[in-house]
Amino acid sequence: MLHLWKFFITLLLELVYPTTATEVPATPEIKRMPKLVWLDTGLVNYAAQVQKEVLGAKDIMDAWRGMIAEQIVAQELLTLTDKVSQKRCFWVRNKSGSNAEVDYVWVQDSMVYPIEVKSGHNAHLRSLHSFMNHSMQTVAVRIWSQPYAVDEVKTADGKEFKLINLPFYLVGKLDSILRRF
Template identity: 55%
Template sequence: LLDIWKGHAAEQIVAQELRIVLDRNYRNEQYFWVRDKKGATAEVDFVWQHNATIVPIEVKSGTNAHLRSLHSFMDTTEATDIAIRIWPGKYGIDEVTTPNGKTFRLINLPFYYVGMLDMILDKNL
């Protein structure tokens, strides 16, 4: 499943899981972030609001994926110091530093924990 269409199926499944959480929390829209700078585009798959905190979410189908777009997002905002990577790997929290020197916490969330996103953020914010 993770190799199908270069991860697009994984993003679709996560979108459906987030939709369930959105309905449970009486929200009805999903957001994403795009920076379209000449020669340097970046895209974060989902931008999640948890209480007053904005949380970027990247979906990665492999465990060896780079997070350039997520780093770009984190460098451009002061609104948060936490980000989510949804992936097939193990759950964990890493301290990550962007190439520009901004440090943030990265929650590595296995696909099967997506429905628990709000609870996990409650514990880590």
């Protein structure tokens, strides 16, 4: 644990805490279990000894069961803000026994946007739908390996929203894309 602490101090690792908020402020709940996010995917690949697997993957979602894709998205989100105090969060449903979890939430213009990192059209988005059912938000984001698209989606509870399907290479433009909606 002492070695890990050195990585936190040098800002090479970040503990990303969950939030249960669907509206601002989306404050991290530090008493809950965090995700571990590395600053650099090269360090992640080295630490997990998956360099060959990642470099040889045809689709980033195939590498390391998609976990490296979440790391890449976390890094891209970090580059979108110059606010040192803005912490990345992921969303969990605040209900006993629920395992709904959205990979990240992005706060922009007083809105909380859910972000899921998924592989394709057939990927289940149950947690994203759960977030949308509990939110006033009308826009959600899926980051994937497919082309950019915007879908009109309806949850099982009947809530309609726009799903922005964003390829990995456009994550760096997330803020400007969201301004269009």
